Amino acid sequence: MKEIFAMKRVAIIGVTGAVGQEFVVALNKHPWFEVKQIAASERSANKKFVDAIRDPNSGILKWHLKEEIPEYVKNMIVESVDDIKPENLDLIFTSIESEAAREIEGRFAKDVPVISTSAAYRYEPDVPILIPGINDDHVALLEVQKKNRGWKGFVAPLPNCTTTGLAITMRPLLDSFGAQKIIMTSMQSMSGAGRSPGVSALDITDNIIPYIPKEEDKVRIETGKILGKLADGKINPANLKVSCTCTRVPVIDGHTEAVFVETSKHVDPETVKKAMQDFSDKVSVSGLPSAPKNYLVVNDDPTRPQPRLDREVDGGMSTVVGRLREDTVFENGIKYVLFSHNEKMGSAKGAVLLAEMLYKKGLI
Amino acid sequence: MKEIFAMKRVAIIGVTGAVGQEFVVALNKHPWFEVKQIAASERSANKKFVDAIRDPNSGILKWHLKEEIPEYVKNMIVESVDDIKPENLDLIFTSIESEAAREIEGRFAKDVPVISTSAAYRYEPDVPILIPGINDDHVALLEVQKKNRGWKGFVAPLPNCTTTGLAITMRPLLDSFGAQKIIMTSMQSMSGAGRSPGVSALDITDNIIPYIPKEEDKVRIETGKILGKLADGKINPANLKVSCTCTRVPVIDGHTEAVFVETSKHVDPETVKKAMQDFSDKVSVSGLPSAPKNYLVVNDDPTRPQPRLDREVDGGMSTVVGRLREDTVFENGIKYVLFSHNEKMGSAKGAVLLAEMLYKKGLI
Amino acid sequence: MKEIFAMKRVAIIGVTGAVGQEFVVALNKHPWFEVKQIAASERSANKKFVDAIRDPNSGILKWHLKEEIPEYVKNMIVESVDDIKPENLDLIFTSIESEAAREIEGRFAKDVPVISTSAAYRYEPDVPILIPGINDDHVALLEVQKKNRGWKGFVAPLPNCTTTGLAITMRPLLDSFGAQKIIMTSMQSMSGAGRSPGVSALDITDNIIPYIPKEEDKVRIETGKILGKLADGKINPANLKVSCTCTRVPVIDGHTEAVFVETSKHVDPETVKKAMQDFSDKVSVSGLPSAPKNYLVVNDDPTRPQPRLDREVDGGMSTVVGRLREDTVFENGIKYVLFSHNEKMGSAKGAVLLAEMLYKKGLI
């Protein structure tokens, strides 16, 4: 007898924003998740989605993606956050400012799992920062969180989008060779700064802005936590020193990072390449609906990765590594350049992949 | 009785190219140097300068600078290299491809000082790589070179434009605190790749190219040599490990570099700032005609340096440092972002400043 | 009994260039056409395709498209033009410089149909300039051409990529309302200038170049010819005055044109919109493998068309019109902005669509 499969009922909070729109697309025709409610700020509430994203003065649709607006959402009513009914939901995706997120995510987590792109809960001891395929064992901390807080649901945040690529590429390095030190310079895309209003063209054209507030601390702390070990109900951060300089460059989508790593033992670039590829081949999330064909790609072409070319690889869900070579400053050093799509793997689509992994583990 | 001052007679070889044009401007109305001959490839020879830089098909002037073409050069005849008469010259500036430079610069150095922007002689043991204000004592190696080779003149090359800013900012660090290790990621401007044809807009728009052939080795070797010690007629490279990743970004002029340095003893950013400013205040080239008012500028605004804003500082002759802060990976670490104008201090105008310094020392 | 269908055997000449690569992609898994031979200049001959597009110095693949290199072509041997065997072919696509095209296309047209993206034959009296869906009746001139020249094949050129969008949008205007005058200003993308070397980033970043050699004459002459009437074996150009200013702007792909038209009778924008949509709905090429779902799209959003958003519409095969409104200078005036993808409908993929139309008509 055929098993009856019930679609999981999900809501998107913050649906009108840039990341919210990415959620709308990432969940279009999803085999397991069905969008039942969408919510945004009072200003948008009680309007159809297409009306809620319409500029009130000009009448122009503020839809930011190449993909067309999916049919399923066009006439769905955007509700206010207070009208979200957790009792009718299996999962909530949120994309809201950190301050508001603190209250809203906590409120809903009492009843239902919340997957978040905000920083509000990332640094709590009983909250893992999850990258599907990288630290799946940290999922166990969600149970601790539920018990601690007396919640039926939980808050599971993604990392900052600049952390994502770094943690992904470090996982096989750390596992295979050990690592103590990371020095990284990021060249981050403009979409990472959001859209309301986002980076001004007058500021960034023909320019670099060598500063992104708080970003460097986020990368340092999150990388250690993600790559740390869960034991006795808490995460011991990886014993990794991380120092970085984060810059904004005139690139539309996708973050590029120049990474220098000190490993515990000497390794040559070919061995690192093999370790990365082996890791990619066996990655846990392989085969999930939103997973890329290749989780981690090592490109031998010295001119890669390039944002314009590599942001298209596997729908923005692959992390691409290039220029793998020895570093001569560290005792045992490896250096490389990585590319990670901040609006795809680093954001809503990565959150959906996380939801798929949690679903498979029975947490949703 | 008034001393009679005779202008030094100079020639520019490679005058029609991008750097050659910068020489034309940098020497306009120079108080000490007078351009007596200009030369370029056979194709341009025997034409007036304005005709030599005219596109033969379209009739359009290929003049690349914001400054207008100086009057003095407009009708000057571009000669072939073989028509350069060293016996009538006190100094030659060259801007030619490295392969050709090897033969041409060597030929003229037999008779007259040659200041070069090419890499042809940079790595010879008896050739210093000179940055005026940074390693003026290496000038003594030019005498060794003359003796070694039996030349009346010499070849004095500038470093690669990516080395310039790094070596300038490292000088006060090394002198005041000692330093062992440098990790650097550069975000280099498109003008650094030249103009014939230079970087294709289709390749670099909305993109980063994370590779510049040979650049990283040049920076590593040149930085060590410039900051090294001259003793017994040769330069012992500084005991500095240098590792870098050089990238090309969509910026018109000026190189930005994110630098991480391990110093010999612990220093805080304020102390480093003071050391840099003190160095700048006392720099040897201060007051020379092409020297900037501030040789090294430390900017406290965390959003600086920015290419669009800082390339204008002091006519592109200042090196600008920002984001000075502790590094947490190195034992005693300092990190900062620097900006150096590759077409000004890093090229022709820097070469003219070098000539001024050598003239003051009596070598020209 | 099922009819046996034989794939048409085609060759691509100029396969390694930018347009040649677009042909390679446009013919990938084509239901009717099978690439049997590929050719390029002597320098590339006798190499596998992947080796022929490899930079000999750096070893880097010079592949310019987002799509991956199709499997079918990777190991196909690039032949020299002289090794193309027309007797084994049903059709040749060419993408070569106009001067070489004159001889090569003429040579092969003796035996086999040639569809060309070059200007070499466009202005011959017995050569139609064809846009599939716009002037299909001009196909009859190919028979005249064959007879005139004693050829078994023919040369069928596409127009210049700037003409394409203009002629497509003018067709319904002319047919429904008549038109006498066109004033047009183009803002053309950088890919329209090719790739070897193409537009220099230093020339076009933060800039406009208000001149594209010969472009304005091409648009004027070609528009008249395409929209003209074929009678008695020759084309009488449409009685249309066309004046334009063609500029290059910092846009990667796709040409934008601001068009002002004097129609024969007064029409309001809504009526024009309807005429364009009706034309699009009934366009002759509808349903062909390379045809877009919507041939001509009229967008009411006043901020459209935009290159970044509209170049993705229907794989670059739709022409998008926006800002349709009355013009107040002409007696009966209409003005609008159009967008046409110069590398898709305006080039190789448009040539493949033309081949499909000619095949349906039995000419291939």
Next chain:
Amino acid sequence: MKEIFAMKRVAIIGVTGAVGQEFVVALNKHPWFEVKQIAASERSANKKFVDAIRDPNSGILKWHLKEEIPEYVKNMIVESVDDIKPENLDLIFTSIESEAAREIEGRFAKDVPVISTSAAYRYEPDVPILIPGINDDHVALLEVQKKNRGWKGFVAPLPNCTTTGLAITMRPLLDSFGAQKIIMTSMQSMSGAGRSPGVSALDITDNIIPYIPKEEDKVRIETGKILGKLADGKINPANLKVSCTCTRVPVIDGHTEAVFVETSKHVDPETVKKAMQDFSDKVSVSGLPSAPKNYLVVNDDPTRPQPRLDREVDGGMSTVVGRLREDTVFENGIKYVLFSHNEKMGSAKGAVLLAEMLYKKGLI
């Protein structure tokens, strides 16, 4: 006996904004005008200028210009608009939003001349739109305005920055040959959209936005008014039909316009060039402190004007014309491309030039 010259006392209202900052620079060390008061919104009031332009969160100075902040203004206190004392002033420059401008400019004009960059009064019958050198005779309308309204001062607005270049280039055409029709497509810079927040980099990078709200009507109406005739106390608009399409392009500063003009009689481009140059040579504002050396420049290089090169000409105060050629659509047609710096001649610096002209005429 030497005449005693008293500096005119001026105020800048809206001093912290982008145009306000341009005023600060344009009035630095001005020989006739001395800034006595500066004002901005309540948020900035009672702070020193340098503190008022400091971002309250980041502490970063929001100074947008290449020129350094002039010393005279650094510590000047920004007052609230209500603290401006017209009785102590000879002139007020304003740069405020149109809605607020209506009330504020009217209030101060009761006592003192106001030169405005806003649109608030432009379309009133007793208010001329002035471009110094173009319609100086319209200054007489200011007397009518004063009488009408019982004001001691007046409001004298500049045109929209897109009108400026068009009206300047049309003046000699109209005077020498007559003209009936203008079709124009603009490619406007991003700085024309202001800075708070201005154009988003995500919207304009690699893109064109073919719509600027209200701009086309402004250009049409203002061009007619500026080139009209003052008679009997009112301006009869020039008998000129103007139709345009205004677009935004990825250019930092300076508007480019492709213009097609129908003149009253046939003229060849050489004659037009001569008429423009003659006009420029004799322009009324020649010699004023802010006037350019060449008011109107005709460049024969077909690749000019280019924003990157021509925005530097004469400090952004010259209007540059290129590609002057016959138009084939109009009965007697001329077409050309013009460049006008929207932040200099089209804004604050143009307003200062207007003030100089009015001062010379005794109105200030």
